[in-house]
Amino acid sequence: MKRYTFSTLLLSLTLTCFNPINQQVFGQKTTINTGKSLQITENALTTILEKNRANYKEGKVADYIPELGKMKADKIAFSVVDENGKVINVGDVNQKFTIQSISKIIALMIAVSEKGEENVFSKMGYYGTNMPFNHFANLETTGKPLNPMMNAGAILTTSMIDGEGEIPFQKILKMVRYITKNNSIDYSKSVYNSEKETGHRNRGMFYLMKNNGLIEGDEEKLNNYFKQCSIEITTEDLAKIGYFFAHQCTRFDGDTTYKNAQISQLIQSQMLTAGMYEFSGEYARTVGLPSKSGVGGGITVSVPNKIGIGVFSPALDKHGNSAAGYHMILDLVKQYNLSLFQ
Numbered sequence: 001m002k003r004y005t006f007s008t009l010l011l012s013l014t015l016t017c018f019n020p021i022n023q024q025v026f027g028q029k030t031t032i033n034t035g036k037s038l039q040i041t042e043n044a045l046t047t048i049l050e051k052n053r054a055n056y057k058e059g060k061v062a063d064y065i066p067e068l069g070k071m072k073a074d075k076i077a078f079s080v081v082d083e084n085g086k087v088i089n090v091g092d093v094n095q096k097f098t099i100q101s102i103s104k105i106i107a108l109m110i111a112v113s114e115k116g117e118e119n120v121f122s123k124m125g126y127y128g129t130n131m132p133f134n135h136f137a138n139l140e141t142t143g144k145p146l147n148p149m150m151n152a153g154a155i156l157t158t159s160m161i162d163g164e165g166e167i168p169f170q171k172i173l174k175m176v177r178y179i180t181k182n183n184s185i186d187y188s189k190s191v192y193n194s195e196k197e198t199g200h201r202n203r204g205m206f207y208l209m210k211n212n213g214l215i216e217g218d219e220e221k222l223n224n225y226f227k228q229c230s231i232e233i234t235t236e237d238l239a240k241i242g243y244f245f246a247h248q249c250t251r252f253d254g255d256t257t258y259k260n261a262q263i264s265q266l267i268q269s270q271m272l273t274a275g276m277y278e279f280s281g282e283y284a285r286t287v288g289l290p291s292k293s294g295v296g297g298g299i300t301v302s303v304p305n306k307i308g309i310g311v312f313s314p315a316l317d318k319h320g321n322s323a324a325g326y327h328m329i330l331d332l333v334k335q336y337n338l339s340l341f342q
């Protein structure tokens, strides 16, 4: 146990008065939110990226979708959209990768805006999970998916978007292009074909939900899910998606066409509860922010009313989340005291 004399106490109090942002009282460093801008710099992001560059060695690039296995494991990128909508990019910023499960939050937004939250969640739960993303979970018991973040619930969510054939997918693509203001975004035909050819587990879920009366229609509906997962983006796009949901569906440039606090609350709550699958509880403890990962190696993070973060490193940990990506987020969160839980 350290002992504190009256003079150290006085010194601490004096320092506190002159340094209201970083308090060092009794060895406990706490940061007070002064409402001032976070001042995230390119240098700070570069330092964090370099510190974590080798962390990809802890993980493995997904190859259960064979086409994903072609990605070079040491690619890494880190982006932030700051409070003023300014983009900061470091690392392999032009590296495209597939959005994968991060597309699930866009699909949920569209399904809920068309069908209403009550209707969508009459067919699935708001549950967290201790199961991996491709688990059948409750499909054999209650008959309903646990949540819209795992594959079963996401396949069901996309099947609820209005429109024949490819239209639901086109709506998702259009929304990704809108949020990122990037019309060059498209999907990778080779990843799509690879997923379609090997996605037997997802096909199994699709038919089980059809059997349970949750899905009508044929495999075109499942193909829309495969296509949405194959949309190619960069970390800058991911940071813009994070920013969008952090700001009540307002775009990084201030455009309010889709502004909707109900939807952003719903999406962020699902990201917090299940966005990192069975790691979500531990992640809430360590990072404490709504986040969504994809097996392509991307993670998007929303810091409510503040910033959006996008990371990419394709080697995944045992939960299917980017190993280096997680550590970059963790370091940024610690440095700027970003956790929701203060």
Ligand SMILES: NC(=O)CC[C@H](N)C(=O)O
Pocket (backbone or CB within 6 Å): 099, 100, 101, 102, 133, 134, 151, 195, 202, 229, 293, 294, 295, 296, 320
């Ligand atoms: N976690 C993920 O990103 C999974 C998405 C992937 N397309 C799949 O269905 O298996």
